[in-house]
Amino acid sequence: MARPTIEDIARRVGVSKGAVSFALNGRPGVSEATRARILKVAEEMNWRPHTAARALGGARAGAVGLVIARPARTLGVEPFFAQLLSGLQAGLSAHSVALELLVVEDTEAEIEVYRRWASEHRVDGFILVDLKVRDTRVDVVEGLGVPAVVLGGPGRHGSLSSVWADDREAMLSIVDYLAALGHRRIAHVAGLPAFQHTQRRMRALRDSARRLGLAEVSSLPTDFSDAEGAATTRMLLSRPRRPTAIVYDSDLMAVAGLGVAGEMGVAVPGDLSIVAFDDSVLTRIVHPALTALTRDTFALGTEVAETLLAIVAEPGLQRDRRTPTPRLAVRESTAPPALGRDS
Amino acid sequence: MARPTIEDIARRVGVSKGAVSFALNGRPGVSEATRARILKVAEEMNWRPHTAARALGGARAGAVGLVIARPARTLGVEPFFAQLLSGLQAGLSAHSVALELLVVEDTEAEIEVYRRWASEHRVDGFILVDLKVRDTRVDVVEGLGVPAVVLGGPGRHGSLSSVWADDREAMLSIVDYLAALGHRRIAHVAGLPAFQHTQRRMRALRDSARRLGLAEVSSLPTDFSDAEGAATTRMLLSRPRRPTAIVYDSDLMAVAGLGVAGEMGVAVPGDLSIVAFDDSVLTRIVHPALTALTRDTFALGTEVAETLLAIVAEPGLQRDRRTPTPRLAVRESTAPPALGRDS
DNA sequence: CCCAGTCACTAGAGCGGTTTAGTAGTCGGG
DNA sequence: CCCGACTACTAAACCGCTCTAGTGACTGGG
Numbered sequence: 001m002a003r004p005t006i007e008d009i010a011r012r013v014g015v016s017k018g019a020v021s022f023a024l025n026g027r028p029g030v031s032e033a034t035r036a037r038i039l040k041v042a043e044e045m046n047w048r049p050h051t052a053a054r055a056l057g058g059a060r061a062g063a064v065g066l067v068i069a070r071p072a073r074t075l076g077v078e079p080f081f082a083q084l085l086s087g088l089q090a091g092l093s094a095h096s097v098a099l100e101l102l103v104v105e106d107t108e109a110e111i112e113v114y115r116r117w118a119s120e121h122r123v124d125g126f127i128l129v130d131l132k133v134r135d136t137r138v139d140v141v142e143g144l145g146v147p148a149v150v151l152g153g154p155g156r157h158g159s160l161s162s163v164w165a166d167d168r169e170a171m172l173s174i175v176d177y178l179a180a181l182g183h184r185r186i187a188h189v190a191g192l193p194a195f196q197h198t199q200r201r202m203r204a205l206r207d208s209a210r211r212l213g214l215a216e217v218s219s220l221p222t223d224f225s226d227a228e229g230a231a232t233t234r235m236l237l238s239r240p241r242r243p244t245a246i247v248y249d250s251d252l253m254a255v256a257g258l259g260v261a262g263e264m265g266v267a268v269p270g271d272l273s274i275v276a277f278d279d280s281v282l283t284r285i286v287h288p289a290l291t292a293l294t295r296d297t298f299a300l301g302t303e304v305a306e307t308l309l310a311i312v313a314e315p316g317l318q319r320d321r322r323t324p325t326p327r328l329a330v331r332e333s334t335a336p337p338a339l340g341r342d343s
Numbered sequence: 344m345a346r347p348t349i350e351d352i353a354r355r356v357g358v359s360k361g362a363v364s365f366a367l368n369g370r371p372g373v374s375e376a377t378r379a380r381i382l383k384v385a386e387e388m389n390w391r392p393h394t395a396a397r398a399l400g401g402a403r404a405g406a407v408g409l410v411i412a413r414p415a416r417t418l419g420v421e422p423f424f425a426q427l428l429s430g431l432q433a434g435l436s437a438h439s440v441a442l443e444l445l446v447v448e449d450t451e452a453e454i455e456v457y458r459r460w461a462s463e464h465r466v467d468g469f470i471l472v473d474l475k476v477r478d479t480r481v482d483v484v485e486g487l488g489v490p491a492v493v494l495g496g497p498g499r500h501g502s503l504s505s506v507w508a509d510d511r512e513a514m515l516s517i518v519d520y521l522a523a524l525g526h527r528r529i530a531h532v533a534g535l536p537a538f539q540h541t542q543r544r545m546r547a548l549r550d551s552a553r554r555l556g557l558a559e560v561s562s563l564p565t566d567f568s569d570a571e572g573a574a575t576t577r578m579l580l581s582r583p584r585r586p587t588a589i590v591y592d593s594d595l596m597a598v599a600g601l602g603v604a605g606e607m608g609v610a611v612p613g614d615l616s617i618v619a620f621d622d623s624v625l626t627r628i629v630h631p632a633l634t635a636l637t638r639d640t641f642a643l644g645t646e647v648a649e650t651l652l653a654i655v656a657e658p659g660l661q662r663d664r665r666t667p668t669p670r671l672a673v674r675e676s677t678a679p680p681a682l683g684r685d686s
Numbered sequence: 687c688c689c690a691g692t693c694a695c696t697a698g699a700g701c702g703g704t705t706t707a708g709t710a711g712t713c714g715g716g
Numbered sequence: 717c718c719c720g721a722c723t724a725c726t727a728a729a730c731c732g733c734t735c736t737a738g739t740g741a742c743t744g745g746g
Contacts, residue, residue, distance in 0.1 A: 017728095022725090050464050051463045056701085119346060120391050120394045230628065252628070365735095691745105693741085696737105708727080712723080
């Protein structure tokens with residue numbers, strides 16, 4: 001037998017389609033006895049709702065959308081991202097909601113996809129990541145009237161809900177730690193300056209340096225790629241007065257930096273301390289293992305998923321959820337600076 | 344104005360719903376003049392098809408499904424996987440087909456999802472990865488009558504189509520290369536023995552050793568995790584007669600192995616050569632950069648996507664597509680073995 | 687000049703659910 | 717005994733689109 005419909009069930013039980021619908025959705029309108037009979041037959045016939053039919057009636061689409069604007073080839077080198085995805089999955093699938101994933105080339109294409117998916121009723125909500133300083137997406141998604149959660153923040157995301165971690169606090173904790181070890185010349189290999197979180201981290205570093213009286217502290221923006229991370233490291237280590245510690249905005253860049261140090265004969269942590277502003281298996285498998293700011297990215301993903309589902313269930317709701325501040329996991333890549341010629 | 348429907352367009356243009364449908368789908372039945380008028384109005388009103396309504400009419404769902412059975416937390420440490428995903432995306436989105444992604448705990452749950460998605464008409468086809476030696480999923484998916492493509496092979500996937508690379512040839516090329524360098528004691532840190540490709544690689548290594556007269560060659564299965572990769576390496580390097588070369592079944596394990604070598608003071612490539620059976624940015628950012636079997640995983644993904652779309656478009660079609668054999672990219676982690684005490 | 691054939695289009699059924707309005711039947715109170 | 721309220725259910729509209737059968741106008745051949 002082909003896919004059974006509620007019509008088939010109705011016929012078999014001897015009731016109307018409506019009664020079957022009520023019974024299957026736990027809605028009042030049928031007696032308990034009838035409900036039981038209907039459920040039994042539905043089970044026997046192995047009935048499953050046809051999502052499209054449901055969605056057509058104006059109901060939920062049963063999926064949420066995640067669109068990422070990156071050159072497709074670079075996705076997936078970021079362990080952070082993959083972990084986030086897993087967490088999202090876990091949070092969504094617990095409620096049988098699917099995730100529609102799309103990778104596009106740029107923000108313009110991304111916005112186009114939001115427009116399309118929203119008008120096609122393909123998804124019930126969106127997740128926005130990689131928030132920029134002045135992000136055009138926020139206005140567009142607000143305008144579409146579709147529930148959305150922004151990963152990042154605080155602030156700067158209009159009426160959309162958000163889930164965020166305190167980048168500032170995190171950066172302060174790193175600098176405090178390095179300063180306590182005795183480091184005075186600290187470099188920060190940052191990410192894309194267009195990102196809000198990059199800006200926050202750079203500002204936190206600057207403030208921290210002022211407060212602690214560290215003179216030679218600087219942030220160097222990159223595009224988050226391993227290539228630029230390596231190039232920037234090479235440049236830093238070629239300086240006559242090179243930094244004694246480098247903070248990288250991603251674990252991938254930190255590992256790339258470690259590779260450059262090895263190549264240039266700079267001992268880690270003897271001559272150079274390295275801290276990664278993100279953790280993953282990567283930082284642990286290299287030698288020496290990298291000191292890293294560790295957070296539960298998986299949990300972050302589930303948090304985002306649940307927040308979004310809550311908003312979908314109750315439109316108009318707005319939520320700003322702060323996640324625990326990441327903590328520094330001290331490993332083997334940090335040590336007091338060598339008492340060198342120029343310290 | 345809320346979302347416009349073809350009804351709205353029909354009214355505005357002064358034709359029937361049917362005419363609008365024909366015009367918008369490039370179907371015969373309307374004059375060119377009318378078609379142009381309809382398209383113009385549709386454009387003005389910013390009309391988009393309602394996917395659910397379309398799908399309800401028995402048409403395509405406009406999405407394909409990818410279900411992965413892994414503990415959700417471990418997804419995404421595999422660069423291979425992320426790259427594949429990007430490629431899939433690229434191939435699918437070129438045809439405006441979405442990807443429904445779900446990560447589940449085990450194969451049983453995976454099968455349940457296939458059943459559900461198929462009966463809910465949520466997807467038009469499936470992509471199966473991580474094929475096991477005797478894989479229960481193949482029968483189930485065949486039984487569902489939903490188009491599917493298996494990544495892996497050759498053979499052992501019933502009537503389903505497949506896209507595959509020649510693991511055997513690849514392994515032979517690695518062993519030939521190492522033997523040519525002078526290595527005689529080669530270890531293979533393999534993946535899960537339940538996987539077909541792990542079996543093929545192990546067999547290829549064995550055959551190769553026999554052919555080349557290499558006496559001390561062995562494959563050691565792991566679960567593909569960095570932890571087991573590291574542990575196995577530690578064990579191998581602690582042997583009195585340790586291998587002079589190790590081949591790892593994934594880049595992640597190779598990097599983990601490199602870390603262990605560094606930790607144990609074993610010089611790479613001086614005392615030990617390392618080859619990774621998979622390439623990614625990982626192998627390039629470490630120092631020394633790892634010699635690796637490189638293939639275009641992104642292209643593999645698009646290939647899979649296109650194969651699946653072809654089968655969806657023409658059910659009954661069966662295709663076995665072999666992708667180019669991966670090539671060995673020689674980097675800094677391989678060299679002739681040291682003329683040690685016991686070689 | 688008539689009829690068959692083509693063209694351009696319309697009307698409406700159907701996809702599989704949800705939901706609303708309506709209808710029997712029962713029950714309790716006055 | 718009648719009326720109103722409530723319960724359990726039915727019938728049918730509706731969601732937005734596709735697609736088939738049907739219709740009227742026009743064309744061309746005999």
